[in-house]
Amino acid sequence: MTTYSSNKTQLGQLMAHKDLLISWTSRIVKARYQQSVLGGLWAVVQPLALALIFTAVFTLVIRMDTGEIPYIVFSYTALVPWLLFEQSISSSVLSLVANMGLVSKIYFPREVLPIAEVGARLVDFVIAFVVLIGFMVFYGLPVFTLSWIYLPIILITQLCLVLGIGFIGSALNVFFRDVSHVIVLILKIWMYATPIIYPVTLVQSQLQNFGLERFYWLYFLNPMSAIIESYRNVILHNEGLNEFFWIAAIISVTVLMFGYWLFKRLEFRFADVV
Amino acid sequence: MEYSIEFNDIVKRYRLGQSVTSIRDMVKNVGRRAEPEYHYAVNGVDFQLKRGESLGIIGPNGAGKTTTLKLLSGVTKPTSGVIKVNGRFSALIELGAGFHPDLTGRENVYLNGTILGMSRAEITERFDDILDFAGIGQFIDTPVKRYSSGMYARLGFSIAAHVDPDVLLVDEVLAVGDFAFRAKCYKRMDDLRAKGTSLIFVTHDMDAVRRVCDQGMVMYGGEAIFRGTSAEAVVAYSDVVRKAAKKASQQKDLSTVENGLAQRVMTFAADIQNVSMLNSEGELVTTHEPGDEATIVVEFDVNQDIKSPVFAFTIRKPDGTLVYDATTQWLNIETPSYKAGEAGRVEYKVNLNLIEGSYDIGVDMASHDLGSYIDRIERAMGFAIVNGSGAKGIADLQPKFNFNKAEPADKVNG
Numbered sequence: 001m002t003t004y005s006s007n008k009t010q011l012g013q014l015m016a017h018k019d020l021l022i023s024w025t026s027r028i029v030k031a032r033y034q035q036s037v038l039g040g041l042w043a044v045v046q047p048l049a050l051a052l053i054f055t056a057v058f059t060l061v062i063r064m065d066t067g068e069i070p071y072i073v074f075s076y077t078a079l080v081p082w083l084l085f086e087q088s089i090s091s092s093v094l095s096l097v098a099n100m101g102l103v104s105k106i107y108f109p110r111e112v113l114p115i116a117e118v119g120a121r122l123v124d125f126v127i128a129f130v131v132l133i134g135f136m137v138f139y140g141l142p143v144f145t146l147s148w149i150y151l152p153i154i155l156i157t158q159l160c161l162v163l164g165i166g167f168i169g170s171a172l173n174v175f176f177r178d179v180s181h182v183i184v185l186i187l188k189i190w191m192y193a194t195p196i197i198y199p200v201t202l203v204q205s206q207l208q209n210f211g212l213e214r215f216y217w218l219y220f221l222n223p224m225s226a227i228i229e230s231y232r233n234v235i236l237h238n239e240g241l242n243e244f245f246w247i248a249a250i251i252s253v254t255v256l257m258f259g260y261w262l263f264k265r266l267e268f269r270f271a272d273v274v
Numbered sequence: 275m276e277y278s279i280e281f282n283d284i285v286k287r288y289r290l291g292q293s294v295t296s297i298r299d300m301v302k303n304v305g306r307r308a309e310p311e312y313h314y315a316v317n318g319v320d321f322q323l324k325r326g327e328s329l330g331i332i333g334p335n336g337a338g339k340t341t342t343l344k345l346l347s348g349v350t351k352p353t354s355g356v357i358k359v360n361g362r363f364s365a366l367i368e369l370g371a372g373f374h375p376d377l378t379g380r381e382n383v384y385l386n387g388t389i390l391g392m393s394r395a396e397i398t399e400r401f402d403d404i405l406d407f408a409g410i411g412q413f414i415d416t417p418v419k420r421y422s423s424g425m426y427a428r429l430g431f432s433i434a435a436h437v438d439p440d441v442l443l444v445d446e447v448l449a450v451g452d453f454a455f456r457a458k459c460y461k462r463m464d465d466l467r468a469k470g471t472s473l474i475f476v477t478h479d480m481d482a483v484r485r486v487c488d489q490g491m492v493m494y495g496g497e498a499i500f501r502g503t504s505a506e507a508v509v510a511y512s513d514v515v516r517k518a519a520k521k522a523s524q525q526k527d528l529s530t531v532e533n534g535l536a537q538r539v540m541t542f543a544a545d546i547q548n549v550s551m552l553n554s555e556g557e558l559v560t561t562h563e564p565g566d567e568a569t570i571v572v573e574f575d576v577n578q579d580i581k582s583p584v585f586a587f588t589i590r591k592p593d594g595t596l597v598y599d600a601t602t603q604w605l606n607i608e609t610p611s612y613k614a615g616e617a618g619r620v621e622y623k624v625n626l627n628l629i630e631g632s633y634d635i636g637v638d639m640a641s642h643d644l645g646s647y648i649d650r651i652e653r654a655m656g657f658a659i660v661n662g663s664g665a666k667g668i669a670d671l672q673p674k675f676n677f678n679k680a681e682p683a684d685k686v687n688g
Binding site: 019020026030031034035103106268 | 288344347348349350351365367368371372374376377381384385387388389390391392393394
């Protein structure tokens with residue numbers, strides 16, 4: 001009964017606006033650094049500062065055993081992708097509401113907004129990653145081993161998860177403004193359910209103490225656990241991807257597909273809610 | 275018949291009230307089923323446009339004009355009905371949409387241009403033209419937060435003007451910007467129409483509608499109440515406004531009227547019944563040519579004895595600009611007195627030395643000491659002046675031109 005005649009598919013529409021995506025992403029990046037003193041350095045300062053704090057706590061106050069890898073490298077390697085995860089979700093969830101003026105006046109595929117936020121954080125990720133390489137050189141750890149070939153796969157999987165959650169969160173946030181607060185809270189807690197400040201072996205040994213090793217796989221229902229562990233395995237231990245990663249990959253892609261579907265279903269009501 | 279734009283039987287309704295209920299509200303309303311109330315922003319509007327045609331949509335605020343544009347541009351979906359837009363379209367609902375204040379004009383051109391649907395390559399190709407049209411010179415590389423509102427508007431319009439769409443939708447965005455700039459914009463819209471672009475223009479500027487559009491549609495309360503040429507639509511709109519004002523003033527009692535038209539006490543010692551206009555032959559007309567003699571006739575019923583009331587009439591342009599205002603008091607004209615129960619009639623004979631366009635007549639009666647109004651109608655009727663000479667402004671001075679060669683200076687003395 002109601003049709004808006006357009007002979008492009010949804011993805012076709014999005015690709016037709018790829019220049020807008022580029023422009024909007026660069027707008028976010030430029031605007032963020034335009035008025036700050038540190039500018040691009042923030043991309044490094046954040047993970048670094050966190051890593052330093054955690055290092056101070058977990059080498060001086062509580063001993064955390066991370067094997068041959070110095071704790072600071074251990075935590076930084078996890079914090080860089082974790083901050084990509086946390087920050088791109090936080091900003092993409094708010095992206096629609098923050099640009100309500102535009103959304104209510106001009107037509108363009110709305111997913112450009114959350115995607116651009118993720119894209120802008122990728123820039124930070126790359127900068128922080130370069131510093132990681134610097135760290136590894138400094139500590140005499142081998143860099144660019146063969147296993148690094150898996151890095152793009154891990155990153156893409158993570159991006160699927162991030163975009164999926166971003167789509168769901170941003171769309172719901174338009175109607176229920178609490179959603180962004182809830183997500184921020186969940187993200188904070190989520191960090192402790194993921195092996196960022198502690199190694200996965202700690203989880204294993206704790207479960208062993210209680211005779212619950214068979215529930216180990218439950219820990220990996222959290223896709224970020226496998227993703228972060230895979231980053232570490234690939235970068236620090238020259239290992240490949242294990243079965244937990246592939247489960248995480250399936251979960252991430254499913255979240256992306258569901259998230260995009262939900263977003264597009266709710267899209268046309270965005271402009272009616274101000 | 276291939277139409278460029280189809281807007282078929284469109285209805286758009288919004289739910290009134292809160293869109294989100296908090297948990298507290300839900301608990302309060304347990305067991306109560308409220309009937310949802312709706313507001314029909316667009317209620318059964320139907321029109322089609324072919325390539326190169328242009329439609330002006332006019333109407334009072336809240337009539338549904340902007341909602342119509344939003345429906346056309348896909349920002350929102352209709353509750354029922356089918357919309358088809360063939361080809362690439364560009365919607366100007368806000369100038370400089372997406373502009374970020376910290377970025378330079380150049381960067382914002384790319385940003386706004388891609389939002390409006392151009393590719394980066396196209397923007398680069400047309401960049402010099404865009405810059406030229408906007409006329410902001412070297413400021414293109416300064417952050418736009420430093421721009422004046424005029425520069426902002428010029429840059430915004432310039433970008434949109436170069437999108438080269440098949441369908442152009444324009445909302446009331448040209449209010450900012452001086453006369454020269456607006457003329458440039460209208461010319462640009464003409465060029466686009468000549469190339470086959472269809473245009474829909476929403477505005478309150480009656481002159482702009484007639485200048486830019488060949489067709490016109492008047493919207494009121496979500497419905498299209500008139501469709502015709504743009505000139506006819508402008509006159510029809512004046513009628514609408516007049517009826518609305520009359521309705522508002524009819525809710526009168528014998529105390530203060532607060533409708534903004536008259537804030538002094540209206541005594542209604544007489545009721546104006548009818549205002550009409552006659553030409554020099556005594557025929558009832560509303561169309562005249564510049565310089566015609568016409569008579570404005572005001573008929574009223576007298577309710578109480580009135581001593582020598584002051585009669586006045588005004589002529590205004592539809593946007594409210596005052597063209598002429600005369601009262602019998604200013605002109606030192608004696609007026610008769612009236613007794614209750616009589617019917618009175620006043621005629622003003624005038625020379626309509628006016629430029630082509632539409633005009634509204636207002637009439638009022640006031641007490642002799644000007645202490646109170648007796649009755650007034652702000653927009654009693656409208657008339658149009660047609661077949662103008664091409665001159666512009668308000669008054670038609672009916673010039674006669676004489677060309678001679680000037681005498682050389684020494685010959686004058688000699």
